[in-house]
Amino acid sequence: MTELLDVRDLHAGYDRREVLRGVDVSVGPAEVVVMIGPNGAGKSTLLRTVFGFLRPTRGQVVLAGEPIGGLEPPEVLRRGVCYVMQGYSVLPNLSVYDNLLLGAYVRRDRRVREDVERVLDRFPVLRERRRHPARVLSGGERRMLELARVLLLFPKLVLLDEPTLGLAPSVVDQVYGMVHELRAQGIAFFVVEQNARTALRNADRAYVLEQGRVRFEGRGEEILHHPEVQRAYLGAAASPPAAPGAPPPPPPPG
Amino acid sequence: MRRAAAWLLPAAVVAVPLWVRDSFFLNAMIHVFLFGAAAQAWNLLGGYAGQISFGHAAFFGIGAYATAWLLSHHGLSPWAGLWVGAALAACASLLVGYPTFRLRRHFFALATLALAEIVRISFLNWEVVGAATGLYLPLGYRNRFEFLMWDAKAPYYWTALTAFALATGVVWVVDRHRAGRYLRAVEQDEDAAEMLGIPTRRYKLYAMGLSAALTALCGGLYALYVLYIDPYNVMASRISLLVVVIALIGGRGTVWGPVLGAPFVVLLNEYTRAWLGGAGSGADFILFGLVVVLLSLYQPRGLVGLLAKPARPVPVAVAGAGAEAPEPPPTAPREEVVLEIRDVRKSFGGVQAVRGVDLSVRRGEILGLVGPNGAGKSTLFDCLTGFVRPDAGSARLRGRPLLGLAPHRVAWAGLGRTFQAIRVFPELSVWDNVLCGAEHRGESLWEATAGEAPRAVQDRATALLRFFGLWEARDRPAGELSYGQQKLLSLAMVVLREPEVVLLDEPAAGVNPVLVEEMGRHLRALNAAGLTFVVIEHNMEFVMRTCHRVAFMAEGQVVTAGRPEEVQRDPRVLELYYGR
Numbered sequence: 055m056t057e058l059l060d061v062r063d064l065h066a067g068y069d070r071r072e073v074l075r076g077v078d079v080s081v082g083p084a085e086v087v088v089m090i091g092p093n094g095a096g097k098s099t100l101l102r103t104v105f106g107f108l109r110p111t112r113g114q115v116v117l118a119g120e121p122i123g124g125l126e127p128p129e130v131l132r133r134g135v136c137y138v139m140q141g142y143s144v145l146p147n148l149s150v151y152d153n154l155l156l157g158a159y160v161r162r163d164r165r166v167r168e169d170v171e172r173v174l175d176r177f178p179v180l181r182e183r184r185r186h187p188a189r190v191l192s193g194g195e196r197r198m199l200e201l202a203r204v205l206l207l208f209p210k211l212v213l214l215d216e217p218t219l220g221l222a223p224s225v226v227d228q229v230y231g232m233v234h235e236l237r238a239q240g241i242a243f244f245v246v247e248q249n250a251r252t253a254l255r256n257a258d259r260a261y262v263l264e265q266g267r268v269r270f271e272g273r274g275e276e277i278l279h280h281p282e283v284q285r286a287y288l289g290a291a292a293s294p295p296a297a298p299g300a301p302p303p304p305p306p307p308g
Numbered sequence: 309m310r311r312a313a314a315w316l317l318p319a320a321v322v323a324v325p326l327w328v329r330d331s332f333f334l335n336a337m338i339h340v341f342l343f344g345a346a347a348q349a350w351n352l353l354g355g356y357a358g359q360i361s362f363g364h365a366a367f368f369g370i371g372a373y374a375t376a377w378l379l380s381h382h383g384l385s386p387w388a389g390l391w392v393g394a395a396l397a398a399c400a401s402l403l404v405g406y407p408t409f410r411l412r413r414h415f416f417a418l419a420t421l422a423l424a425e426i427v428r429i430s431f432l433n434w435e436v437v438g439a440a441t442g443l444y445l446p447l448g449y450r451n452r453f454e455f456l457m458w459d460a461k462a463p464y465y466w467t468a469l470t471a472f473a474l475a476t477g478v479v480w481v482v483d484r485h486r487a488g489r490y491l492r493a494v495e496q497d498e499d500a501a502e503m504l505g506i507p508t509r510r511y512k513l514y515a516m517g518l519s520a521a522l523t524a525l526c527g528g529l530y531a532l533y534v535l536y537i538d539p540y541n542v543m544a545s546r547i548s549l550l551v552v553v554i555a556l557i558g559g560r561g562t563v564w565g566p567v568l569g570a571p572f573v574v575l576l577n578e579y580t581r582a583w584l585g586g587a588g589s590g591a592d593f594i595l596f597g598l599v600v601v602l603l604s605l606y607q608p609r610g611l612v613g614l615l616a617k618p619a620r621p622v623p624v625a626v627a628g629a630g631a632e633a634p635e636p637p638p639t640a641p642r643e644e645v646v647l648e649i650r651d652v653r654k655s656f657g658g659v660q661a662v663r664g665v666d667l668s669v670r671r672g673e674i675l676g677l678v679g680p681n682g683a684g685k686s687t688l689f690d691c692l693t694g695f696v697r698p699d700a701g702s703a704r705l706r707g708r709p710l711l712g713l714a715p716h717r718v719a720w721a722g723l724g725r726t727f728q729a730i731r732v733f734p735e736l737s738v739w740d741n742v743l744c745g746a747e748h749r750g751e752s753l754w755e756a757t758a759g760e761a762p763r764a765v766q767d768r769a770t771a772l773l774r775f776f777g778l779w780e781a782r783d784r785p786a787g788e789l790s791y792g793q794q795k796l797l798s799l800a801m802v803v804l805r806e807p808e809v810v811l812l813d814e815p816a817a818g819v820n821p822v823l824v825e826e827m828g829r830h831l832r833a834l835n836a837a838g839l840t841f842v843v844i845e846h847n848m849e850f851v852m853r854t855c856h857r858v859a860f861m862a863e864g865q866v867v868t869a870g871r872p873e874e875v876q877r878d879p880r881v882l883e884l885y886y887g888r
Contacts, residue, residue, distance in 0.1 A: 091820070092790075092820045092823070093792035093818075093819060094790030094791065094792070190656070192682030194680075194681045194682075195681075195682075216818060220681070220728065220817045220846065221681060221846060222680040222681050222846055223848065223887070224886055228887075248818050248819055248820050249847075250820070287822060288822075289824060289825045
């Protein structure tokens with residue numbers, strides 16, 4: 055067993071509604087795996103099930119050889135899986151520093167404060183703002199805080215749900231830069247994205263999920279250039295065209 | 309069969325006193341009806357509008373005292389006295405509601421609690437109304453219809469039943485018409501409701517006044533039944549709690565919740581007291597409390613939830629798989645400036661979020677607003693739409709000043725807006741969501757309560773839902789739609805009333821690429837139909853394809869504006885935005 059995360063025939067959903075209908079995915083150690091697909095395909099549900107917010111109705115989730123399907127989130131966290139939620143998971147009224155400390159809540163050792171300092175060294179923006187309440191951070195800074203918080207747990211695998219939602223292009227590059235840097239240190243990432251092209255360019259491997267099942271899988275670049283994936287999931291605009299019919303430019307303002 | 313039951317059951321309830329002589333049971337049923345009616349009144353405010361009151365005993369007591377005092381001291385018939393009580397209670401409720409509805413909901417709940425105590429203690433010490441001694445109703449008036457007092461239980465049974473039916477009817481009428489939809493919108497997302505032009509505070513006050521008046525009517529009838537009132541029996545906090553419990557157990561925010569809750573809660577209460585009351589003080593309460601706890605654990609929607617048919621499984625919806633819409637013809641904006649923004653500034657503490665923005669929006673254009681995170685784009689939208697009060701500057705929509713107006717007034721003036729996070733009303737149907745976006749300027753409370761949206765508005769809503777591919781989903785709660793469909797729905801909601809200018813905050817964020825294209829086509833088609841848009845967006849492909857003009861904001865200012873390809877090539881944009 056060489057895979058870090060191995061999901062086999064996973065079924066899960068809400069109440070009477072089955073969202074995942076037999077999903078098979080795997081993530082190797084220090085691998086960046088991306089999952090794309092239409093809204094409502096079940097991508098976030100998959101992350102929630104792996105992390106333990108949802109109980110699988112069938113199938114198994116195996117982490118480094120041990121089954122973790124059905125474990126509670128804190129237990130999954132202790133085994134080295136972190137989950138960064140879609141939307142913002144920072145606590146807006148706590149300071150940046152307290153947000154970091156809380157990130158290490160499941161740790162039982164006394165080295166947390168030292169590690170927080172080390173993490174702050176890596177994210178100078180956060181050190182500058184460590185006493186500010188997290189609500190004053192910009193969207194990009196919040197993403198950085200979320201990633202920094204995850205580092206305190208020395209995870210083996212990080213689940214990222216739309217890490218670039220609402221971020222400016224330069225910040226998107228920063229986020230993926232951070233992902234690659236951390237991968238170089240041995241952390242694996244499982245990323246769910248709507249910003250599909252950017253994500254695929256940054257992926258080692260990728261899956262396309264549709265209606266609760268994996269439709270395509272392959273290397274990131276393969277998926278990116280797969281004609282059927284392009285047509286059905288990436289939209290026609292492979293190259294940015296000009297504005298429609300090039301409307302006559304209005305005179306400059308003022 | 310069902311139709312027959314629908315007539316037979318009410319007929320049987322009406323006929324009960326004709327064949328039941330058990331006075332304990334009749335007494336219990338009178339309580340069921342009176343407190344059920346009060347719970348129904350509470351439901352309007354606490355269930356529909358989402359404003360939780362723990363002080364309805366004050367209104368109940370005011371109604372009881374007004375009726376009893378006017379009858380005993382002035383011989384005024386309860387037919388008048390009940391309405392005087394209702395009017396007084398409504399006034400008292402507005403006195404509390406007016407200042408506290410500015411605050412978020414738990415402050416309101418606390419204020420109602422305080423009101424109930426203040427009223428109770430005042431009456432306890434007020435000699436004119438008998439202070440702690442209370443008031444006796446004059447027995448000489450009994451058995452005359454104009455005084456609504458009798459020796460037998462049966463006439464009381466029927467008057468109480470009438471009150472219950474009346475209150476239920478009022479709630480039914482509100483529920484069926486526009487007002488019910490607006491109140492539920494207020495309950496689910498007040499800011500989003502405001503931005504659609506719903507005057508939320510006015511609707512909350514309306515629900516409160518109506519609720520207090522109905523509760524006072526119940527209090528008056530109760531006084532006529534028990535013939536003796538004091539602050540302990542008509543103003544005690546257990547009355548406030550009883551109506552809350554009935555509505556919650558039955559199912560708040562529904563017409564039939566209190567109808568089911570009242571017999572369940574009151575009969576359980578009365579009979580456990582009768583059976584266990586002798587077994588030791590409080591045994592009845594323990595059993596009663598246990599049932600309430602179990603029910604709320606296993607059926608949070610209340611008794612209505614037990615009876616309602618189980619939700620059918622929802623097929624996984626794939627947004628963006630709709631038919632390819634044809635590309636709309638290119639449009640050209642006109643010269644006329646429709647929205648003029650001058651030197652708008654806003655700081656939070658020491659952080660200058662917006663530092664002097666000047667921007668002119670032309671009629672018929674799609675203006676892109678791009679820039680790094682924290683550039684102040686959303687804050688600018690907040691300033692324009694009244695959620696944030698800018699420190700300086702002006703904004704005029706067709707010459708009319710916008711700044712300083714409440715959000716619903718901004719909407720009335722002709723500015724529409726969507727939010728960065730999706731703000732649809734998840735428990736309302738897709739259809740109701742869209743109709744919340746109707747024009748609310750000049751819409752009277754009476755029209756909203758008694759009438760449905762005009763035919764023309766419904767036709768436009770239908771057309772829009774078809775246009776966005778949401779027509780098939782019109783009866784489903786909006787919360788069940790996929791993320792992408794909710795984005796389309798929020799767009800449909802904001803364009804229903806055809807605002808002069810629509811501000812969109814990241815319409816393409818979190819949406820799969822195919823749907824992003826569809827969103828772009830929809831925007832261009834709406835634009836071709838004459839709508840003007842200002843769009844905050846990070847998806848530059850989308851911006852380049854859709855916008856006539858782009859303004860680039862950084863550090864709270866507009867750095868440059870012009871044709872999309874010019875702005876994209878601007879060295880400052882490359883540096884600040886793309887980080888090159």
